[in-house]
Amino acid sequence: MPSEFIVRVNGASVSVPAGATVAVAMVMAGQPCRSSVIGEPRGPLCGMGICFECRAVVNGIPHSRTCQLLCEPDMEVKTDE
Amino acid sequence: MNNYSRERFDVLVVGGGPAGIAGAVRAAESGARVGMVDENVAPGGQIWRGGSSEGPHSSEASNWLVRLKKAGVIELCGKRVFHHPEAGILLAEGLDDVWELSYRNLVLATGARERFLPFPGWTLPNVMGAGGLQALVKSGLPIQGKRVVVAGTGPLLLAVASYLRKHGAEIPLICEQASASKLARFAMMLIRHPEKIFQGLQLRKDIAGILLATSSWPVAAHGKRTLEAVTISSAGKSETVQCDYLACGFHLVPNTELPVLLGCRTRCGYVQVDELQQTSVQGIFCAGEPTGIGGVDLALIEGQIAGLAATGRTSEAKALFSKRERFRRFARLLDETFCLRSELRGLPSADTLICRCEDVSYSRLREHTSWRAAKLHTRCGMGPCQGRICGPATQFLFKWNPDSVRPPVFPARVEHLAAQPQLIPEVTGEVQ
Numbered sequence A: 001m002p003s004e005f006i007v008r009v010n011g012a013s014v015s016v017p018a019g020a021t022v023a024v025a026m027v028m029a030g031q032p033c034r035s036s037v038i039g040e041p042r043g044p045l046c047g048m049g050i051c052f053e054c055r056a057v058v059n060g061i062p063h064s065r066t067c068q069l070l071c072e073p074d075m076e077v078k079t080d081e
Numbered sequence B: 001m002n003n004y005s006r007e008r009f010d011v012l013v014v015g016g017g018p019a020g021i022a023g024a025v026r027a028a029e030s031g032a033r034v035g036m037v038d039e040n041v042a043p044g045g046q047i048w049r050g051g052s053s054e055g056p057h058s059s060e061a062s063n064w065l066v067r068l069k070k071a072g073v074i075e076l077c078g079k080r081v082f083h084h085p086e087a088g089i090l091l092a093e094g095l096d097d098v099w100e101l102s103y104r105n106l107v108l109a110t111g112a113r114e115r116f117l118p119f120p121g122w123t124l125p126n127v128m129g130a131g132g133l134q135a136l137v138k139s140g141l142p143i144q145g146k147r148v149v150v151a152g153t154g155p156l157l158l159a160v161a162s163y164l165r166k167h168g169a170e171i172p173l174i175c176e177q178a179s180a181s182k183l184a185r186f187a188m189m190l191i192r193h194p195e196k197i198f199q200g201l202q203l204r205k206d207i208a209g210i211l212l213a214t215s216s217w218p219v220a221a222h223g224k225r226t227l228e229a230v231t232i233s234s235a236g237k238s239e240t241v242q243c244d245y246l247a248c249g250f251h252l253v254p255n256t257e258l259p260v261l262l263g264c265r266t267r268c269g270y271v272q273v274d275e276l277q278q279t280s281v282q283g284i285f286c287a288g289e290p291t292g293i294g295g296v297d298l299a300l301i302e303g304q305i306a307g308l309a310a311t312g313r314t315s316e317a318k319a320l321f322s323k324r325e326r327f328r329r330f331a332r333l334l335d336e337t338f339c340l341r342s343e344l345r346g347l348p349s350a351d352t353l354i355c356r357c358e359d360v361s362y363s364r365l366r367e368h369t370s371w372r373a374a375k376l377h378t379r380c381g382m383g384p385c386q387g388r389i390c391g392p393a394t395q396f397l398f399k400w401n402p403d404s405v406r407p408p409v410f411p412a413r414v415e416h417l418a419a420q421p422q423l424i425p426e427v428t429g430e431v432q
């Protein structure tokens, strides 16, 4: 795998280092991971798989905990609305 | 259909941090068949995350990781234990597999997590845990040139500030809620007993030059869609600081959900153990942070004692008791130094959200008298984190006691629950 590659976050391309988690890509892109029950933007809190605040849509799969998932080239990530 | 596998062990260890690794190694070195299950992709736990070679513990970490391989421990990484269907069996799930793990003896080394306290604005993106932001940087987040305010309480703040600065962050301020006199007493004790109990405490020189404000805490985070600034209360005065990230955690809380599910007795929030690290349930041992927050050295000693005891080598285990007692004294000192001051109960305003999963505000919770009633009427603690974030917060804010744990201990996928016919889920499996 190259040392850096592109993933798409809400349609925009982000170049991430190999080994980066999807949560990292979303924070780098300045995009929230999910929208809360009352519609607030949310991002990662615990970084260790416990809080579930980093859930997003990864390659079409909703509610994926992005802090526990590694980026792959050409991944398509979207805010979980 | 998912893969369903079965494994049998003499000793099963849950948790692959220092405590779990030490327990698994000592048990396997005696020839027992030992399995170690951890939800992360590699063993190491919080401090040696993913076998990372960073930090002053790197040689110690790699020694243990080498011993783990040599001893023939069967590593089951990327799998989270979520249920206990019957005595002697645990279920774990991976991305698309379920494991039925049977054991004769069990070592629980489930570690700890950060404690989060709610204040206005704490739900804004880029307000994270201190260990949370560190974990993100460890997994690739560039922090060079970013301004990070580090706040909360506990030695982790110093470790994180030092780590972030090493990676190019600007740290305008560390806010520690403990008073200067408490910290001074703590520092004195450390000089008299120079064991390392927490990486952060050896890092005083690494944080030299960073402003460490005592009796200080965040009162509000500001920003439209993401964090822009934080207001700090410091020794009675308030000040607003611009920043890109707020790394904020209030020391650690033990992960006792699985031990409680297995019927292990707790006291003051910690799993009760006898001198051989055995819990109130025979054949179930517990080591590391769930028995008391004491740092990596205590975790390693307790893990070894548990691993030896679980394979019947009590005299070797006893040889480690005096060392453990020394480290336990520091654990008590940590508790005293970093216990939360009552002013922090006044941080939330009426509309501050306490439960982030279900968006339940402080004013809605205030009407209730117990955690159980609050859950029933507001759904607080009923979301996917299952109260792991709001539980410790409400315990502090309202002095509510957590209730019993029901399976599954983590939200499991419906199909994984269904793979075990006798398992009827209490919690819906909507979340991964």
Ligand SMILES: Cc1cc2nc3c(=O)[nH]c(=O)nc-3n(C[C@H](O)[C@H](O)[C@H](O)COP(=O)(O)OP(=O)(O)OC[C@H]3O[C@@H](n4cnc5c(N)ncnc54)[C@H](O)[C@@H]3O)c2cc1C
Pocket (backbone or CB within 6 Å): A048, B014, B015, B016, B017, B018, B019, B020, B037, B038, B039, B040, B044, B045, B046, B047, B048, B079, B080, B081, B082, B109, B110, B111, B112, B113, B114, B131, B132, B156, B159, B160, B197, B198, B199, B200, B252, B255, B258, B287, B288, B289, B290, B294, B295, B296, B297, B299
């Ligand atoms: C976020 C965070 C950051 C920290 N950073 C530092 C630091 O920089 N320096 C330092 O000195 N100390 C740090 N600590 C403290 C450190 O965790 C302890 O000193 C030490 O690692 C404790 O070891 P342990 O084995 O008891 O627990 P841990 O290292 O926490 O290991 C427990 C392991 O069990 C796993 N686990 C828990 N439940 C399950 C389950 N149901 N199924 C499968 N696996 C499970 C966890 O994922 C984890 O890998 C940190 C703690 C936290 C919470």
Ligand code: FES
Pocket (backbone or CB within 6 Å): A023, A043, A044, A045, A046, A047, A048, A049, A050, A051, A052, A053, A054, A055, A065, A066, A067, A068
């Ligand atoms: S950031 Fe908490 S689960 Fe991912």
